[in-house]
Amino acid sequence: MAAEDDVLLRLARSSGLSAGELRRFIELDAVGLRRDPVQPALMRRLRRMRRLRRDLGLSVDAVVIIVRLLDRIEVLEHSRRP
DSSP, X not given: OHHHHHHHHHHHHHHXXXXXXXXXXXXXXXXXXXXXXXXXXXXXXXXXXXXHHHHHXXXXXXXXXXXXXXXXXXXXXXXXXX
């Protein structure tokens, strides 16, 4: 558990999110941690979430909805490419 807390704190610091925000995003399955949690794609996702929270003043729940919709749009866009 201490190792997991260390990873969470590192991710929170790197992304600009609070540890509580990050834990909530994990609880809502908006972020999944893997063996090597500090991946470029994960950091981009976390920073996008931070911008939505701070710049637009959105709640954690609203950010999760938006990020999931953006994920779906990305999948649809990739499926339409020749």
